[in-house]
Amino acid sequence: MKLILCLCFLIENYFCGDAVELDTNNFKNEVLMADNIFFVMFHTTNCYYCVQMMPEFEKLATAMKSIGIFVGKVNLDQSPQLKRIYNINGVPRMLLFVPGKAPIAYDGERSAKAMGLFIIQHQLGGAQVTVLNKIEKFDNFFNESAILPRIVLFSKKSVIPPLFKQICYKYRKNVRCGMASHAHSAFKKVEERMKKISDFDDSTLNFPFMYLVNRSSSPVLSKISSSFTFESLDSWLSSLNSSKDTSDALHDKNMNLAFADLSREENQKALLNAKGTNIVMILPNHQDEPIEQQILKIKELIKENNSYQEFNYFYISSSSLSSFPQFHDAILEPSSSSQNSSSDNFNSPTAVAINFLEEKMAFWNSSLDENEKTEKRSEKSNWKDFGSFLDRLVRGEVKFEKKNLKEFSPKKDKSETGKEL
Incomplete structure (x- = not known):
């Protein structure tokens, strides 16, 4: 296994791993037109330090893909135009592309953990999650004009997980996201409010877990497995968005x-x-x-x-x-x-x-x-x-x-x- 891994990172184009292969032809569509952040490494074929850090970079790409964030790499020998556009004077060079902003340079430690923390610090989606740490916020979140489905994450931690931020950002036009932490003083009251909505029961669940509240469908309350991944949530929310009940509710709201x-x-x-x-x-x-x-x-x-x-x-x-x-x-x-x-x-x-x-x-x-x-x-x-x-x-x-x-x-x-x- 180690031999295969070693050979993988010694071949010219580093094809192994989850990092997206970028070049002049696809850079605009994949990175610049993306509705999300994109972390890119610029490298060359004969760069010793690029080859040396590639295992960590691929580890980073796999970790970020698991929460819905893309990581890519550009071989400047094959795409010299991008070298001129982004003024790349030395390699490896890492840039974080954020929609609507100038690229942000990364000059920190070249480990998957350090680069991952840098990406998470600039992650989009935090604003899409309402922290239900006050009962007034809960009442506002589930207000009477609510048409879009509500997803509530119940967690023992008070920090919003990157995966939840990402899925909420992707579906920000189709669902509303909230988070209730066991560490918040209002947690018990939030539980009581949830029980009034429908048959809410968290006694048999392990943290973290999610519930969906969709007043336009039956049943109103749906339990989401606590063993969720970005891929499973992405697939599930994609099907929810196309459901007839939700579409009809939005149509009625449109007409009124x-x-x-x-x-x-x-x-x-x-x-x-x-x-x-x-x-x-x-x-x-x-x-x-x-x-x-x-x-x-x-x-x-x-x-x-x-x-x-x-x-x-x-x-x-x-x-x-x-x-x-x-x-x-x-x-x-x-x-x-x-x-x-x-x-x-x-x-x-x-x-x-x-x-x-x-x-x-x-x-x-x-x-x-x-x-x-x-x-x-x-x-x-x-x-x-x-x-x-x-x-x-x-x-x-x-x-x-x-x-x-x-x-x-x-x-x-x-x-x-x-x-x-």
């Missing part, structure tokens, strides 16, 4: 994306009672883009992505904000964000993401460049950027502001409340 008008008092009460994340659109009635046209464009954008459809959507015209004074006062309250500091911003479409359970808000305005923190007015709304805002909201990358929303409710008449003390 109601944008309730907050100038009406009954819709104000509906907003206050809505769980989960609520999106309130403040829309100006421009002559070149009437409110009806703006709502139509928003609906078309939401229908393109299943994960957008779990938010509750409301709207109010900027000229009608006075009919909902509590909301008007809350969004104009002085804060660290420049986006909600002036009513002038409502001359262009504005989105307010509100979570009442966690008492927080986030803002988007179509006329503001978030990267440069400067105002850039345009005649028509930047709905593509609104889609980016929803993407960041789904990934958990939107910066929320804490707000005191306990008193956020329609004002009552003095006859109802009695004398003020």
Whole structure:
């Protein structure tokens, strides 16, 4: 066995192992167009140090493949163009490619363990997992507008496993992921809540284990074996995504994306009672883009992505904000964000993401460049950027502001409340 292994790493192209063979022809599709991180080693045929570290690199490739992360290698003798593009002056050279970012160089120890830790540190997917360490987070996670299936990992550890991050990242548009740790103080309450959903029983299971909650199918609750691998979960979730029950539920949600008008008092009460994340659109009635046209464009954008459809959507015209004074006062309250500091911003479409359970808000305005923190007015709304805002909201990358929303409710008449003390 040792002889075979030795011969494997001495042949010219190092074909043995799980590292993906990359060259000029497939590099763009495999690496640059990938929706995931990709760790790449650039090497040459006659490089002694490349041959020396290849067993560790192949060990790394096998370990990363087991959690759904790809590792590849480029022979620069066969792909000299890539040497020029990435300015490779010495080999072996390792680069981590992250979607939308410049390659990150790795200059650490050339062991599978060290390189693996480096990759895990830059792994995507952490934002897709809701840590259910508070009962409020559990209630928000299983809110009444939940359409997509929920997968909950029960673990004795408090750190999210890389495999779970990866599978949640891959299916981020089709499922919601949560993790309940036995180390969290709210664990017992989470168990009690799970038992109310269906026949949840963890007494005969060994940690870690998973449960699927899918309200659009029967049974609602499904137990996933504790002996799971990335391949088995990938295959299982792929079949779940194509199931008729889930597709029908999403279709029904698509057909009923109601944008309730907050100038009406009954819709104000509906907003206050809505769980989960609520999106309130403040829309100006421009002559070149009437409110009806703006709502139509928003609906078309939401229908393109299943994960957008779990938010509750409301709207109010900027000229009608006075009919909902509590909301008007809350969004104009002085804060660290420049986006909600002036009513002038409502001359262009504005989105307010509100979570009442966690008492927080986030803002988007179509006329503001978030990267440069400067105002850039345009005649028509930047709905593509609104889609980016929803993407960041789904990934958990939107910066929320804490707000005191306990008193956020329609004002009552003095006859109802009695004398003020």
